[in-house]
Amino acid sequence: MSPGPSLLGLYRPGSTVVHRAPLRLRMAVLGLFGVGVVVLRGPGPAIVAVLLAVLTAAVARLPLAATLRGLRPVLLTAAVVLAYQTWQRGWPVGVEVSGDLVALVVAGTVVTATTPTDVLLDGLSRAVRPLHRFGVPPEGFALAVALMLRTVPAIGDLFTEVRDAARARGLERSPRAQLVPFAVRAVGRSRAVGEALAARGIGD
Amino acid sequence: MSLASESTARQGFRAADLALVGSGAAFLVVCSLVAVPIGPSGAPITLQTFAVLMLGAVLGSRKGALAVLLYLAVGFAGLPVFAEGTGGPATFAKVTLGYLLAFPVGAWLTGFVVERLGARAGSRAGARRPALRRTVGLGAVVLLGSVLGTVVIYAVGVPVLAARLGMSLAEGLAINMAFLPVDLLKIALVTMVAPAVHRAFPDLLNRPAAMG
């Protein structure tokens, strides 16, 4: 398994108004929008919400094709919910539920796509720093995130290795012979990493 | 042993915890990549709960929950680590939000059960028993823990799913039924694997709480 582009994040660089708005403002608007969508009932507000969200996406210049690709599962769900609810409870409910779903996801996607992941992670890092008092080491969060990113491909390799080893011993399809050594090695590797961190004076 | 040397040991554990938590989160990421959409309810079958229960059962309540929280943090921050390559604030709008938010609780509860009952099953009563019997004892505890963990995940996940889809709880439960066979299989796998890990690393849960 390769680290691949899939872990590069969902950020779409740009310099639109939306991109330039402070992160706090974007998050606050998203929160209010979420509350509004839930509180205001009926198909009318739902449709308005969808339009607002799509408009913002357009202002932020999200690439249409890529965005639609990312939204495909949600759109599919929304379509089925629309059909199911229209059949069960009538079209107003169908439109409201599916409209709310789409509006929220599109709005969320706008914030996601206009905020670099590392900005959010840095923000989080700062936010958890006061936890120092409870024993979470300062910079521990950032380090844990880096460690996680480093370990994702290693876990893929580990799994391939273990599977190969099981097959080489003629244990072709034994979940036990594959999962047990995988888990044991994953823990063993983490321990070695922990030792190496300690040896490098990190986390002390 | 002197106080001083204990403090050294504890500092070693900090790095060790960090490594376990970071790797645990990575494991959950990899398990999230495996997603099979079933029906269009918007909730796919994934290996996430397998990872969540494993993390609790293997790392214990505290580290298990921390690993899951780390995963949620990077996911909400924008890395596409949730099911079907999603992530970022948009996740708050997912119909599966409830399951996600319940994951750390599920890991914690599973770990809590294993820690509380596992020590007894694994060492005291089992000190003179053969390894196999000891494993069976621990297996039962892991089974209990992962069933409870799964129940917690459902308890939060299903109502949120139903609410998001504008459905009744009964309808939500009906959708969730589709996951049951696979989720039972995952519980069985955790029950098989976690005790073996503890046999390989007998001190995994007995370690004193670190970072604190």
Place this chain on the structure above:
Amino acid sequence: MIELHAAGVSVPGTSGDTGRVLLDPVSCTLAERRIAVIGANGSGKSTLARMVNGLRPATTGRVVTCGLDVARHGAAVRSRVGFVFTDPDAQLVMPTALEDVALSLRRTVQDRAERDDRARLVLARIGLAEHAGTPVHALSGGQKQLLALAGVLATGPEVLVCDEPTTLLDLRWRRVVDGLLEEVDAQLLLVTHDLDAARRADRVLLVDEGRVVADGDPVATVERYVDMMALR
């Protein structure tokens, strides 16, 4: 007996790049009892070794091991071919030493108690008797490597492929393992950086940049390798 018929391995290119040839097609019949494979890091030795039992399927040509087409009868081939990896951690499947050896015996010895006894014997032979119940991860690197080898030998393979099995061993255990490999009642394909071991083989393949560049007399081939590396 291992037959390679224009067998090679390449990886398909992902979006953008054009893929890579890991091993150029090679044809030969390996019938000697002890065959060594040498070459620099990344030259393709492990790829060749893995092709023999189908762990890394040949993408062109055909591989026939123990008379069976590897592509078609992979599982059957792997049950006759023992494979020892460099990294013993990869291959030790069970939590404790005894259990790991016992697992290998599962096919041949049905009775559980007898299996454990046999496993204990195997452990004793490699000097790990007292470590029967030791968690595998607590063993030293060399001890793990011995255990991995023992687990494979316990299955009584027809062909034994070893991918650098002595890297972690000290003088004495290296000798023990060399001795074990010498006596073993199987055809041996040994990937190694240990040039003395290679010289003792009956035939040596030299791999470089994904090609088998020399094949034949051990002493001459090893010398060629040493000269080649000196120039780099």
Place this chain on the structure above:
Amino acid sequence: MIELHAAGVSVPGTSGDTGRVLLDPVSCTLAERRIAVIGANGSGKSTLARMVNGLRPATTGRVVTCGLDVARHGAAVRSRVGFVFTDPDAQLVMPTALEDVALSLRRTVQDRAERDDRARLVLARIGLAEHAGTPVHALSGGQKQLLALAGVLATGPEVLVCDEPTTLLDLRWRRVVDGLLEEVDAQLLLVTHDLDAARRADRVLLVDEGRVVADGDPVATVERYVDMMALR
């Protein structure tokens, strides 16, 4: 400077068994620039090496490294003692090569940009300049070991402990790493199975079955080891 005052390691017995002595108490002062530790598999070499920086705390006696009591000032000791493991994979903790070196510099260089520049210099010195942004995962074994060493050297350690740093490498990379270790500006404690490397040291410790059985002149000690192993 490493001082061992009757320092030893044993593991407590778990339910049933009585525990084990991994390393008998040993007393000595290691002041030479290059010290090698040799011995059979499982003899206790790694245990000794880890005791020096407190990774494996001594359970009896006292270890004083760089003038600091390891039991009391573990963190301070580890910030002055570099440690290189056999398997570089677990030792590289950041996603890319540059970040990994930069992580080592965190203590000494506050400014982020300057830290990156310094890390780039370090990479250039070991010939990995072009790999600054390469995911660690994609580096070869030899490159990983170099990077691990670079990350440790970047902190300017007073003492460098290496536990079989070249065991997993081929001839070429072994030479590169050996060369780097030769030049290193720190006291070196090298655990190795490479007897040539041991002979080049200033002092050699021979460990056997958890005891330091010989200590002194490199050539004589290595010879003793070879004789000892021949008898087994």
